[in-house]
Amino acid sequence: MIRLYHFPLSPFCRKVRLTLAEKRMEVELVEERYWEQAPEFLRRNPAGKVPVLKIDARLMSESQAICEYLEEANPAPQLMPRDPEARYEVRRICAWFDDKFHEEVTSKLLYERVHKKVMGLGYPDSKNVKFGAGRIKYHLDYMGWLLETRRWLAGDVMTLADFAAAAHLSSLDYISDVDWNRNAAVKDWYAKIKSRPSFRTLLADQIPGFPQPAHYADLDF
Amino acid sequence: MIRLYHFPLSPFCRKVRLTLAEKRMEVELVEERYWEQAPEFLRRNPAGKVPVLKIDARLMSESQAICEYLEEANPAPQLMPRDPEARYEVRRICAWFDDKFHEEVTSKLLYERVHKKVMGLGYPDSKNVKFGAGRIKYHLDYMGWLLETRRWLAGDVMTLADFAAAAHLSSLDYISDVDWNRNAAVKDWYAKIKSRPSFRTLLADQIPGFPQPAHYADLDF
Incomplete structure (x- = not known):
């Protein structure tokens, strides 16, 4: 169990x-x-x-x-490549999102707008929200730069790195904080991962007090 | 190279x-x-x-x-066990120190006392220092609790988990912020790792403006 x-x-x-x-x-x-x-x-x-x-x-x-x-x-299906250098790149990108992106974007947008309300900590700090809204552009551009030469974020196969990134971006997408028109390669990447059966659990989430926006679960967003 | x-x-x-x-x-x-x-x-x-x-x-x-x-x-000498559950424990403890300990202790003591001065950011915030000095006790107790049933932090062999912990504690020891008398098992563990040849590079560090205290490089501290 x-x-x-x-x-x-x-x-x-x-x-x-x-x-x-x-x-x-x-x-x-x-x-x-x-x-x-x-x-x-x-x-x-x-x-x-x-x-x-x-x-x-x-x-x-x-x-x-x-x-x-x-x-x-549970090695199947494989979410990490076999080669040590390719595995390094997966872990580097996971850390990029769970550390840097989390600090600069997720904590400044999602935590200010949602967590503070849910936890009864008051209103969003507009200075943080503004900072996060600025930094997410840099991160989307960085993803776009990676995807210029790769099919997925850490190489040509889907890995944990894509899940780390999609986890952050999907949470932010729930509060409509991702501009999917900024970079076509990033939008294509998200459309690919969003249409996987594994994503359905996330698309079904409903947060009391925060109605799900129409585009969030739409595969043709 | x-x-x-x-x-x-x-x-x-x-x-x-x-x-x-x-x-x-x-x-x-x-x-x-x-x-x-x-x-x-x-x-x-x-x-x-x-x-x-x-x-x-x-x-x-x-x-x-x-x-x-x-x-x-470079698998030799081995710093990660082979069994997935044992490897999980190594990674969990690395994250414990690099995330939780870093947030609650290292950033509150080392960054306040050393980094702020070196980076020209002013004086330590005494509220942060007090918080960090309180939290390190909890972490030393947690280590002591782990070491009651294990020779090393993640099990019976030395792993990356011990290096993650020793990296934080040795930096704090440079500014005399670790009370080695709080827990005998933790002191024994640190004496073991400190006496390894690999530790010599850390014990030779000198930071301008922060003279190395006598006990720092002493194997019989």
Whole structure:
């Protein structure tokens, strides 16, 4: 039995959900109000954050460690290349999104607009929102530059790097913060990954107080 | 030819330096004032941070991606176990230190006391320093709890997880911010790792304006 304690718009949870779905591993999703730091939740994960994956009796945290574990324990379909240099590039891009993009964009747009409201922390800080709205352009351009010479972000096959990026961008797309007309190659890439069966779980998400915009689940956005 | 662009007290650079030294790979160290964001440095790494590892003509960034690459391309001596569950635990602990410990302790003590001065950003914020000094106790206790049942942090063999932890703690030890008497198991663990030949490169570091304290390079601290 596999259970994922998650928050629907968390990009780290979404990366794990995509990996599980791509590997056709059935999972029970349990929404976790992790910011309330309930003692029972902290027992499951002393780091106090989502995702937490429960496989049988084993509890796992840290999204990248979880995804690498899922890949090693269930190698098909393959989401990491075999060559060490290609694997390096996958991990570098995962870190780019989970670290730099998260800091400059996700935390400035999604956390200001959604998390603050859900957690009762008040209104968005317009200075942060403005900063994030500026930085996302740079990141979309960087993705476009990568995709000039590659079919997928880390090379010519789909990998965890694409899931890391799509996890962040899909969360931001839920609040209409991605300008898909900025770069045609990025839009094509997102259309490809969005149409995969593994993506359906994300497209079904509904956040109370934040109605899903019409384009979000539309494959012809 | 291998060259590492680094900053001596950066825990992320130290993790890479330990990995290189343990694998007996000779490296030329080049100190980088990365916070000045010189155009030449940004060309080497668009993420604008250290470490950047140059192997022949190839430039690599993101410390965890670099260390996993070094391990895969040069498997001896082995710094990752073979079993997927054991590998998960190594990666979880690396993320614990590079993410949670970094956020709660390293950034609050080392960056306030050293980086701010070196970068000309003014004086330490005493609120941050107090917070970090409180949180490091919790982390030392957590390490002690892990070491009750394990010889090394992620299990019974030394792994990248020990280097991630030792990289952060050794940087903090340079500014005398680690209370080694808090937990005997943690002190024993640090004495073991500190006495390895690979650690000598860290113990030789000297930061202008911050004289090395006597206990820092002493194996009998």
